[in-house]
Amino acid sequence: MSAYDDLMAYQRQTEALGQVAGRLGWDQETVMPSGAASQRAEEMAALEGVLHARRTDARVGDWLAAAVAPDAVAAAQLRQIGRMYRRTVKVPARLAEELAGLTSLAQGVWAGARAAEDVAGFLPTLERVVGLKREEAAALAEGGDLYDALVDDYEPGMTGAGIAAMFAAMRPRLVALRAAVLGAKAPAALEGVFAGEAQLALTRELADAFGYDWTRGRLDKAVHPFSSGSGHDVRITTRVSESDPFNCFYSTIHEVGHAAYEQGIDPAYALTPIGQGASMGVHESQSRSYENQLGRSRGFTGWLFGRMQAHFGDIGIADAEGFYRAVNRVHSGFIRTEADEVQYNLHVMMRFDLERALIRGEVQVADLEAAWNDRFKADFGVAVDKPSNGMLQDVHWSCGLFGYFPTYTLGNVYAGCLNQAMRKALPDLDGQMAKGDVSAATGWLRDNLQRHGSLMTPRETVAKACGFDPNEAPLLDYLEAKFGDIYGL
Amino acid sequence: MSAYDDLMAYQRQTEALGQVAGRLGWDQETVMPSGAASQRAEEMAALEGVLHARRTDARVGDWLAAAVAPDAVAAAQLRQIGRMYRRTVKVPARLAEELAGLTSLAQGVWAGARAAEDVAGFLPTLERVVGLKREEAAALAEGGDLYDALVDDYEPGMTGAGIAAMFAAMRPRLVALRAAVLGAKAPAALEGVFAGEAQLALTRELADAFGYDWTRGRLDKAVHPFSSGSGHDVRITTRVSESDPFNCFYSTIHEVGHAAYEQGIDPAYALTPIGQGASMGVHESQSRSYENQLGRSRGFTGWLFGRMQAHFGDIGIADAEGFYRAVNRVHSGFIRTEADEVQYNLHVMMRFDLERALIRGEVQVADLEAAWNDRFKADFGVAVDKPSNGMLQDVHWSCGLFGYFPTYTLGNVYAGCLNQAMRKALPDLDGQMAKGDVSAATGWLRDNLQRHGSLMTPRETVAKACGFDPNEAPLLDYLEAKFGDIYGL
Numbered sequence: 019m020s021a022y023d024d025l026m027a028y029q030r031q032t033e034a035l036g037q038v039a040g041r042l043g044w045d046q047e048t049v050m051p052s053g054a055a056s057q058r059a060e061e062m063a064a065l066e067g068v069l070h071a072r073r074t075d076a077r078v079g080d081w082l083a084a085a086v087a088p089d090a091v092a093a094a095q096l097r098q099i100g101r102m103y104r105r106t107v108k109v110p111a112r113l114a115e116e117l118a119g120l121t122s123l124a125q126g127v128w129a130g131a132r133a134a135e136d137v138a139g140f141l142p143t144l145e146r147v148v149g150l151k152r153e154e155a156a157a158l159a160e161g162g163d164l165y166d167a168l169v170d171d172y173e174p175g176m177t178g179a180g181i182a183a184m185f186a187a188m189r190p191r192l193v194a195l196r197a198a199v200l201g202a203k204a205p206a207a208l209e210g211v212f213a214g215e216a217q218l219a220l221t222r223e224l225a226d227a228f229g230y231d232w233t234r235g236r237l238d239k240a241v242h243p244f245s246s247g248s249g250h251d252v253r254i255t256t257r258v259s260e261s262d263p264f265n266c267f268y269s270t271i272h273e274v275g276h277a278a279y280e281q282g283i284d285p286a287y288a289l290t291p292i293g294q295g296a297s298m299g300v301h302e303s304q305s306r307s308y309e310n311q312l313g314r315s316r317g318f319t320g321w322l323f324g325r326m327q328a329h330f331g332d333i334g335i336a337d338a339e340g341f342y343r344a345v346n347r348v349h350s351g352f353i354r355t356e357a358d359e360v361q362y363n364l365h366v367m368m369r370f371d372l373e374r375a376l377i378r379g380e381v382q383v384a385d386l387e388a389a390w391n392d393r394f395k396a397d398f399g400v401a402v403d404k405p406s407n408g409m410l411q412d413v414h415w416s417c418g419l420f421g422y423f424p425t426y427t428l429g430n431v432y433a434g435c436l437n438q439a440m441r442k443a444l445p446d447l448d449g450q451m452a453k454g455d456v457s458a459a460t461g462w463l464r465d466n467l468q469r470h471g472s473l474m475t476p477r478e479t480v481a482k483a484c485g486f487d488p489n490e491a492p493l494l495d496y497l498e499a500k501f502g503d504i505y506g507l
Numbered sequence: 508m509s510a511y512d513d514l515m516a517y518q519r520q521t522e523a524l525g526q527v528a529g530r531l532g533w534d535q536e537t538v539m540p541s542g543a544a545s546q547r548a549e550e551m552a553a554l555e556g557v558l559h560a561r562r563t564d565a566r567v568g569d570w571l572a573a574a575v576a577p578d579a580v581a582a583a584q585l586r587q588i589g590r591m592y593r594r595t596v597k598v599p600a601r602l603a604e605e606l607a608g609l610t611s612l613a614q615g616v617w618a619g620a621r622a623a624e625d626v627a628g629f630l631p632t633l634e635r636v637v638g639l640k641r642e643e644a645a646a647l648a649e650g651g652d653l654y655d656a657l658v659d660d661y662e663p664g665m666t667g668a669g670i671a672a673m674f675a676a677m678r679p680r681l682v683a684l685r686a687a688v689l690g691a692k693a694p695a696a697l698e699g700v701f702a703g704e705a706q707l708a709l710t711r712e713l714a715d716a717f718g719y720d721w722t723r724g725r726l727d728k729a730v731h732p733f734s735s736g737s738g739h740d741v742r743i744t745t746r747v748s749e750s751d752p753f754n755c756f757y758s759t760i761h762e763v764g765h766a767a768y769e770q771g772i773d774p775a776y777a778l779t780p781i782g783q784g785a786s787m788g789v790h791e792s793q794s795r796s797y798e799n800q801l802g803r804s805r806g807f808t809g810w811l812f813g814r815m816q817a818h819f820g821d822i823g824i825a826d827a828e829g830f831y832r833a834v835n836r837v838h839s840g841f842i843r844t845e846a847d848e849v850q851y852n853l854h855v856m857m858r859f860d861l862e863r864a865l866i867r868g869e870v871q872v873a874d875l876e877a878a879w880n881d882r883f884k885a886d887f888g889v890a891v892d893k894p895s896n897g898m899l900q901d902v903h904w905s906c907g908l909f910g911y912f913p914t915y916t917l918g919n920v921y922a923g924c925l926n927q928a929m930r931k932a933l934p935d936l937d938g939q940m941a942k943g944d945v946s947a948a949t950g951w952l953r954d955n956l957q958r959h960g961s962l963m964t965p966r967e968t969v970a971k972a973c974g975f976d977p978n979e980a981p982l983l984d985y986l987e988a989k990f991g992d993i994y995g996l
Contacts, residue, residue: 031553034550035550035554041534050740051721051739051742052722053722057523057526057738057778060523060778061523065523065527236538236540250540250542251539251542251543
């Protein structure tokens with residue numbers, strides 16, 4: 019066996035154990051008994067310790083030094099392993115285990131605090147998470163910017179300054195569009211009560227329509243919808259609100275986008291380092307394409323209108339055009355995951371600034387609620403009414419996912435680019451989607467992007483699919499055209 | 508830190524990883540997508556490899572040699588760790604991983620073969636499982652009896668010859684009781700169709716009545732009911748047959764018995780080597796006590812009769828005495844898990860003889876179906892009509908669980924002893940159970956047996972609770988008295 023073969027055999031077992039950790043996370047969020055939380059934290063910490071020991075094993079360094087890549091795929095495998103190795107050897111095992119145990123517990127604390135509107139009950143835990151993440155970032159950054167070190171986990175090659183520049187370029191057009199839309203007459207909203215069981219039945223049809231492979235996945239309920247797993251076991255979750263069926267439907271389509279990406283990767287890459295999405299930003303480009311550019315299109319909503327009538331009878335909206343407008347209705351609200359396409363990125367920009375300041379030590383955890391509420395009032399013109407509508411709304415920080423939020427908007431930017439290219443390649447897409455057939459679009463994304471996994475860098479992956487270097491203009495053009503049409507701007 | 512402290516800190520992580528493996532097993536049998544089987548086999552094999560490496564780590568041997576137990580609890584911990592260490596160092600890592608991967612896959616093959624009544628489709632896989640188990644047994648036995656080496660995994664200190672002697676002592680009285688019962692007039696059976704949802708609702712009441720702690724567990728459906736996990740996450744499964752609600756109810760009570768044992772262990776022992784049941788036989792003594800000596804008692808069935816009427820209306824049985832007889836009706840059938848108390852142990856004895864012969868190389872896998880069918884005809888007087896009623900009925904062999912079956916009857920023997928002691932200590936037990944209150948019995952079992960975990964050896968554990976050395980006479984006395992009464996013998 020060559021050094022490359024030895025390394026890959028070893029790495030395959032590490033990847034398999036990584037999938038086990040993902041499965042435990044799924045279990046914790048969907049089916050775990052409440053009293054199991056502290057024991058689970060110990061289990062996760064032990065498994066994280068094993069993974070850390072494997073990833074920092076000196077043999078990996080030796081193999082990396084000796085390995086010769088026989089081809090481009092092998093070169094990509096070595097790039098991914100080397101990246102992970104260099105990252106993990108910098109973080110002490112003690113810190114990695116402590117973080118795994120703490121964030122496992124912290125999610126339970128967050129869920130309890132959110133339910134009880136109890137910021138004070140969450141702050142000591144968040145304080146510890148931020149402290150450990152700053153410690154981790156310092157170990158990774160080696161004197162560089164702490165936040166950059168964390169962003170690089172989710173979006174290799176991206177920096178806080180790069181994100182800040184992109185957001186600054188986007189912001190004026192988004193603010194102007196928001197103001198124009200909110201100043202115009204809003205279309206009628208969907209109203210009424212929609213039975214949870216029927217929502218779940220229809221949401222399964224939506225997953226079918228978007229090509230979700232049920233033999234390699236399943237759908238469950240969770241507080242915060244997510245997808246998890248790679249290869250042959252990629253699960254999704256959703257949530258049901260009887261007054262807001264779009265929440266269930268579009269959460270599901272979003273998670274199907276993530277899952278379809280993982281399911282669409284070349285099966286030959288399963289349980290190898292390139293057998294997963296290229297980055298969180300590229301991942302979000304898939305979930306947001308599925309959810310917005312496809313799922314909220316005039317064509318697809320035309321089909322969904324008929325399916326809603328089939329499940330719920332008269333839904334109080336007269337025609338498909340009215341339904342399209344209701345789906346895309348811009349509405350001021352507190353919750354990022356429920357935000358419309360116009361305002362969503364403004365939510366993300368706010369979280370980015372706050373978490374970057376937290377990690378850089380420019381804002382303290384004790385001051386976070388005030389900072390959040392002040393910024394929200396400034397950006398959205400409304401005062402936060404309760405913590406579950408404010409800084410307790412997202413699970414991310416309790417999980418230690420600092421640096422993750424900006425990848426949502428980066429994903430939207432990529433989705434804008436992919437949509438431009440895809441529409442050019444598939445001129446009849448709207449006609450197909452009006453019949454509930456999204457397969458040309460999901461097939462185009464699979465063939466041009468998803469199947470490559472992490473073979474290329476994130477930007478290369480998107481650029482290869484689009485045929486041009488990704489930038490924010492296509493997304494802004496798309497938003498202005500779509501909402502200019504709906505709102506008669 | 509002393510050698511003992513170092514060893515226990517290390518062992519605690521191993522125990523936590525063992526719980527993770529158990530959780531993966533639960534996932535596989537309840538919620539895993541069908542297409543994930545082969546990837547899961549790799550994941551299980553990787554985790555089994557980690558566990559094997561930890562259990563055979565030379566440091567464990569060094570710590571064991573140097574450790575001094577400060578008290579009796581610590582001495583028991585060292586006994587358990589030493590036992591596991593000596594066992595695992597004998598089995599090559601390659602073989603342990605191969606077995607984990609194969610048995611994970613084999614369960615899927617078995618389930619498919621059982622559904623298709625396809626023995627030939629299962630035999631090549633079973634052949635490989637038996638081959639690897641014989642290889643494992645040879646490594647463990649070091650020249651001794653292969654089957655003894657496997658039995659010792661489930662029932663430390665027990666041997667094939669010891670089991671054979673006990674079974675030989677029991678057999679004549681069981682055969683005579685069976686003949687007398689089948690020669691007498693049978694009571695009326697429960698008949699009809701019972702909605703699955705209502706069965707599941709009532710089965711949750713049964714779990715409540717037997718003290719199952721839902722904050723540390725959950726109930727799901729599975730092909731073959733089981734319980735899994737220790738400490739703060741002990742899950743159970745059941746199955747529903749609309750024509751046979753007793754299957755659901757008594758499977759559930761049985762699994763609650765297993766789970767209550769794990770939940771009843773002193774919490775200070777959680778994630779330590781003595782923090783789990785003392786052996787499979789002692790485990791079965793709990794599940795069978797809950798199911799039979801308590802759940803099928805005249806007192807408890809009186810309460811259950813009322814609950815069935817509440818859920819299902821008129822169930823076609825006039826009074827509690829008729830219901831007690833229907834629950835305990837002796838009926839010839841093919842399936843061990845559905846067998847009555849009189850015939851159950853005869854099913855086990857047959858499996859014991861067959862699997863012992865398989866492992867000792869006295870019967871070949873190719874001849875197993877014929878051997879099964881011949882023996883079944885001889886013991887039960889009926890020809891097996893299809894493989895799912897014959898050698899494909901149980902999951903055990905596909906999982907590599909050779910040596911496990913006899914612990915079911917050993918558990919019945921222990922349950923007979925415990926029942927004798929418990930009835931003496933709780934003279935009003937039947938009166939309490941007639942009101943649905945089983946807490947005196949479950950409390951007695953928890954205080955006298957369950958809380959000790961593996962602090963003592965299996966036999967010591969039962970002897971301490973009973974106050975006498977366990978033997979088969981109390982079980983046989985109990986069966987003859989109970990069924991003599993019901994059948995007027």
